[in-house]
Amino acid sequence: MQQFKESMLKLIIETSTNLPSDVRVAVTKARLAEEIGNRSSLALDTIAENIVMAQEEESPICQDTGMPTFHIHVPVGANQIVMKKQILEAITEATKVGKLRPNSVDSLTGENSGNNLGPGTPVIHFDQWERDDVEVKLILKGGGCENKNIQYALPTELEGLGKAGRDLDGIRKCILHAVYQAQGQGCSAGFIGVGIGGDRTSGYTLAKEQLFRRVDDVNPIPDLAKLEDYIMETANHLGVGTMGFGGKVSLLGCKVGVMNRLPASFYVSVAYNCWAYRRLGVVLDAQTGAIKEWQYKETVDAIDTTKRESKGEGARTVVLQAPISEAQIRDLKVGDVVILNGEMHTGRDAFHKYMIEPEHNTPVDLNGGVIYHCGPVMLQDDSGEWHVKAAGPTTSSREEPYQADIIKKFGLRAVIGKGGMGPKTLKGLQEHGAVYLNAIGGAAQYYARCVKKVKGVDLMEFGVPEAMWHLDVEGFAAIVTMDSHGNSLHADVEAESLNKLSDFAAKVF
Ligand SMILES: O=C(O)C[C@H](O)C(=O)O
Ligand code: SF4
Structure with a gap:
């Protein structure tokens, strides 16, 4: 099994960076089914582009590389202890080279182990079978x-x-x-x-x-x-x-x-x-540990990234330079596409919980500023400079208890995330003149490319994903889904879909 660790490293890297064939086919079908030019089809265009970028650059499709979960079949008598040890080594290595984000956090202290190892991480299931080969399947679910x-x-x-x-x-x-x-x-x-x-x-x-x-x-x-x-x-x-x-x-x-x-x-x-359904498998030679065959990779590997132009008017596009004024924010309406240039700062769960305390202050002035709900994958070069390897948005709703107060406390003008936020934030946006911008979840390569420079980092004690990264961006595109006039696309879509759900209340089976 001298090649087992190497094979596991290949499997991890390939799973994080290259979507399986059947998933690519499903995404392609979705693009064809969606109405050309609507918001969802624009999002799907970005997703398709991101899939191709991740493959070409061998970088994580999404910055949340999830809980590595292995399902392994071994012949009777195979040494599972050695396999497990080598999987842990491969995970550490993949994290070090930026193919996995350090994602294992102590639930009591909040400390990030930094190498994706810790109690319960990764998840490994072994099963015996009567074949001679070893089969390893891996899923990275965020x-x-x-x-x-x-x-x-x-x-x-x-x-x-x-x-x-x-x-x-x-x-x-x-x-x-x-x-x-x-x-x-x-x-x-x-x-x-x-x-x-x-x-x-x-x-x-x-x-x-x-x-x-x-x-x-x-x-x-x-x-x-x-x-x-x-x-x-x-x-x-x-x-x-x-x-x-x-x-x-x-x-x-x-x-x-x-x-x-x-x-x-x-x-x-x-x-x-x-x-971003990242799961692949390999069949290995049980003697050497070498890869004999890949699974879920059997059909077309290509994905079409041609943008399909809408015949209609399309959304209004507004270019903004941070810091942003209240007048610029008040001008924005749900549905506008914003192209952001200038400075933004990442802040997610630990940041919001910490900053809500009256005695805590941000290390930089956030007046007119932009907070990005994002936990990036970062790598530091030999000269000490940081580089963004993947940087898509995280789910914003977790910050709902804090967001409106944080906007007020620091004079924020824009919050970027995904999935939308609730009524308390919507009211805060209205009261303080701010806007919620929805970035395309999972499009971590697409957004990483917009970062022109990492200007610095604070609160590193929260770990890489939760630290406050100061980023200089260019051409960062997101959609206004909650504006400063009390409108929320999320509330509308949720209400409409609940309505449609009730069409299916009658017995079918
Ligand atoms: O942790 C992240 O970066 C994103 C997370 O997977 C999410 O979907 O909220
Ligand atoms: S950000 Fe979205 S694409 Fe990435 S792991 Fe979370 S749910 Fe999946």
Whole structure:
């Protein structure tokens, strides 16, 4: 097994930087299905471009390289202890060279281990089989879409859909609801794995196992095959769209598995995976550990990045230079595309929690400034200079309890993130003259390219993803989805999709 570690490093790098063929096909289909020129189709153009950039530059597709989760089949007698040790070494190496973001955080102290290792990280499942080869499958599922996983206990009452009973129709309702509740926060359009039955733990495990199925396979259980087809057809009428912008495509794949349950329990567990569905596999020679075959890479590798021009007027584009004035912000309306130049500062969970305290102040003046909800992948060169390797937005809703007060405290004019924010922030934007800009989630290469210089960093004690990075950007494009006049595209899309959800309340199965 002298080549095992090298093979694992290749698998990790390839998984983080190069989307599987079946996922590429699904993204391409979504682009063709979406209405040309609407917000979702513009977002899909950026996503396609980002996929190609990540592959060409061998850099992370999304800055959140997720929880590395390995599913391994070994022949009887294979040394799992050695394999595990070498996987940990490969993870450390991949982190050091910027292919994985340091993502393992002490839940009590908040300390980032810096190398993606720690209790519970990574996740490795071993199974024996009677073949001679070793098979290793890897999924890198990010935290934002992980937060949109949901588990239902039947019977239950679901908003928009009413009663969901302990039968196939109840299961159908849960799955539709799962797509609805994710909105754009898990970087829709996503892929869902569903586990019917089990207990709370095994149900989720089964749901996640479904994510190892190919997008285009057919469920061997006829009832479930019918259910998967129905969900794919119906969920795409909910109007969530790419990034929750509204549109024709809300779901790219649905795979359902079933297992027995206890008489008292009936769980439907849903694992939501963003469009950046990073999973690959390799078959290895059990003697040498060398890669014999790649999995999920068997069809076309190309993705078309040609932009399809809209015949209509398209959105208004406004170029802004930070710092921004209140008058410039008041002029912006939901739907405008903003191209931002100048300085922006990253600030996410730890930043907001810290800065809300009256005694804490930012190290730089943020008046008229821009905060970017982003936890980038960064590398430092020999001269000590930092470089951005991946820098897409993170889910903004986690900052909802703090955002309005932070805007007020520091005189912010723009907050950039994804998935939108709630009523408290909307009111804050109105009161203090600020705007929420939605960047395209997962488009980490696209945005990394906009960063012309890393001007500095503060609060490094929060770890690389949570530190406050000061960035000079050029041509950073995002869409106004919450303006300073009380309008929120997110509130509108959510209300419309709930309305559409209720069209599917009647019994189907
Ligand atoms: O942690 C991140 O960078 C992003 C996260 O995956 C998210 O979707 O919010
Ligand atoms: S930012 Fe979006 S694309 Fe990236 S891991 Fe989170 S949910 Fe997935």
